[in-house]
Amino acid sequence: MEDQTQQLEPDGPELMELLAEALRAGPASPPWRRAVELIGVAGDQRAQYQRLCRVREDLESGRQWRSVRAGPGFTRRVMENLEQAPPRGGWPVASLVAWVSLAILLGLGLLLAVMFRGQSAQNDALADLERLYFLTPLAGGAFDGAGLAGWKPVGAAIGASGLSGDSADGAWRGGALVYPTALAADRPVALEALLNISRPAEELIFQLFVSDQADFDAQRATTPHELVWMIQGRSARLVLPDGTSRQAPEAIGGGELRVRLVLQGTAVVASVNGRRVYGGVNMLDGHRPRTLGIRFLQKGQLKSDALSVSAVRILRP
Amino acid sequence: MDSSDRQNQSQEAASLASVPLGRSSDEELMRRTQQGDKQAFTLLYERYNNGVLSYLYRMLGNVEDVESIGQEVFLRAFRFAATYRYPSKFSTWLFTITRNLAINQARRRKRSPIRNMAELNLEGVESNSDPWQVARRATDEVEKQEEIARVLKELENLPPDQKDVILMGIFQDLTYAQMERITGAKAVTLRSRMFHGLKRLARALGGE
Numbered sequence: 335m336e337d338q339t340q341q342l343e344p345d346g347p348e349l350m351e352l353l354a355e356a357l358r359a360g361p362a363s364p365p366w367r368r369a370v371e372l373i374g375v376a377g378d379q380r381a382q383y384q385r386l387c388r389v390r391e392d393l394e395s396g397r398q399w400r401s402v403r404a405g406p407g408f409t410r411r412v413m414e415n416l417e418q419a420p421p422r423g424g425w426p427v428a429s430l431v432a433w434v435s436l437a438i439l440l441g442l443g444l445l446l447a448v449m450f451r452g453q454s455a456q457n458d459a460l461a462d463l464e465r466l467y468f469l470t471p472l473a474g475g476a477f478d479g480a481g482l483a484g485w486k487p488v489g490a491a492i493g494a495s496g497l498s499g500d501s502a503d504g505a506w507r508g509g510a511l512v513y514p515t516a517l518a519a520d521r522p523v524a525l526e527a528l529l530n531i532s533r534p535a536e537e538l539i540f541q542l543f544v545s546d547q548a549d550f551d552a553q554r555a556t557t558p559h560e561l562v563w564m565i566q567g568r569s570a571r572l573v574l575p576d577g578t579s580r581q582a583p584e585a586i587g588g589g590e591l592r593v594r595l596v597l598q599g600t601a602v603v604a605s606v607n608g609r610r611v612y613g614g615v616n617m618l619d620g621h622r623p624r625t626l627g628i629r630f631l632q633k634g635q636l637k638s639d640a641l642s643v644s645a646v647r648i649l650r651p
Numbered sequence: 652m653d654s655s656d657r658q659n660q661s662q663e664a665a666s667l668a669s670v671p672l673g674r675s676s677d678e679e680l681m682r683r684t685q686q687g688d689k690q691a692f693t694l695l696y697e698r699y700n701n702g703v704l705s706y707l708y709r710m711l712g713n714v715e716d717v718e719s720i721g722q723e724v725f726l727r728a729f730r731f732a733a734t735y736r737y738p739s740k741f742s743t744w745l746f747t748i749t750r751n752l753a754i755n756q757a758r759r760r761k762r763s764p765i766r767n768m769a770e771l772n773l774e775g776v777e778s779n780s781d782p783w784q785v786a787r788r789a790t791d792e793v794e795k796q797e798e799i800a801r802v803l804k805e806l807e808n809l810p811p812d813q814k815d816v817i818l819m820g821i822f823q824d825l826t827y828a829q830m831e832r833i834t835g836a837k838a839v840t841l842r843s844r845m846f847h848g849l850k851r852l853a854r855a856l857g858g859e
Contacts, residue, residue, distance in 0.1 A: 360821065385856065399709070
């Protein structure tokens with residue numbers, strides 16, 4: 335014992351643990367006897383430990399406090415209840431709740447993993463799309479206002495700087511040039527336009543669009559479900575088929591602007607002057623053929639010096 | 652079921668039957684209960700009703716709750732006997748049920764006051780609820796009586812987690828390892844609660 339006492343620090347964890355065990359086990363227990371002997375080495379803490387022991391002894395003396403025994407009536411009721419309630423083989427409600435909660439947590443974890451993998455797959459698809467070189471012209475070329483060879487006009491007649499003629503009632507009207515062949519959704523394609531911005535006007539909108547429905551509105555030359563990059567005044571943005579804008583309006587200064595939409599399946603990467611402004615889902619039908627084109631929407635008098643389109647191209651890798 | 656399973660079962664039944672019921676361990680009795688032996692559970696009830704009811708009374712502080720929760724404890728232990736895992740300690744399993752029900756009841760009690768006292772079926776309640784009476788029975792020394800009564804009264808004012816560990820560890824003789832399994836708290840935390848609880852009681856004696 336002496337050896338042990340010499341090894342124990344007055345405030346060390348061993349003494350505290352021994353004391354804690356002694357206080358639990360109580361007077362006359364082996365840990366108690368050892369603790370009482372060891373308190374002698376407790377230094378400054380000695381008085382405090384002695385008080386703790388005294389309290390513990392008081393509790394021992396008061397062990398009968400609120401001790402209760404079942405009376406005959408209580409026991410009879412317990413036994414009656416046992417007769418009426420046969421043992422269950424199953425799980426109690428708390429265990430069931432715990433297991434169901436665990437299952438839900440696992441399900442959520444799985445869902446997150448699937449979503450993460452989906453997100454990761456989407457990111458991979460976008461990275462692949464960005465790495466592609468679109469070197470093979472499929473259609474289009476320089477645009478001088480006389481139209482693009484083989485492209486189909488829709489709605490009002492279109493020139494390089496807007497629509498021909500003025501709107502009589504001040505309402506928006508539109509005209510488009512549409513590549514006449516719908517393209518398969520699963521093959522990568524790029525729609526590109528070269529613009530010159532000089533004095534942008536709010537009443538003139540230029541758009542690049544990709545649609546999975548070719549039902550054009552007679553007045554505006556728009557379709558019900560399309561992905562659009564547009565510039566109005568000095569603000570440019572990308573609008574998804576559900577009408578939400580995925581790119582905050584970006585202030586555009588003057589000068590040349592090369593806009594490109596690259597699509598494959600459900601992914602799209604939009605870039606302006608080589609800088610990616612959006613990459614993500616395009617919300618178009620991943621299986622339906624796509625119609626590509628450019629469009630002007632205009633209100634009031636033609637702003638011939640607002641902007642001009644100098645080239646439009648569709649490219650394949 | 653193949654023949655080896657049947658053989659194992661019959662061997663198990665034979666080994667259980669060979670020990671007199673009254674001398675069987677708690678764990679053996681619980682195993683018998685799992686096999687539908689109500690007499691075995693009756694013995695467990697006799698061994699533990701005092702401990703369970705006293706713990707509930709010390710924890711909840713009113714006899715009416717003790718009666719209803721006490722019934723529920725034994726009913727649950729019997730109905731859900733299948734969830735007990737032999738040979739883990741029966742007392743730990745039983746006190747886990749008891750403590751959980753007591754905590755739930757204490758929460759409910761905060762929301763609704765005690766109802767009228769019903770006809771109670773417990774014994775030994777009146778004489779044990781008063782700290783002074785308990786102290787007088789413990790010793791003839793008046794000064795010590797006062798000290799014991801003060802400590803017991805102060806027990807009521809302890810924070811619940813400190814009171815809990817003192818009730819389980821001191822009054823119910825549960826080890827720190829058992830309390831660890833019942834409460835889910837680490838042993839080092841439980842020791843600390845024990846120390847701080849007792850220090851607080853010591854202050855009631857006028858010490859530091």
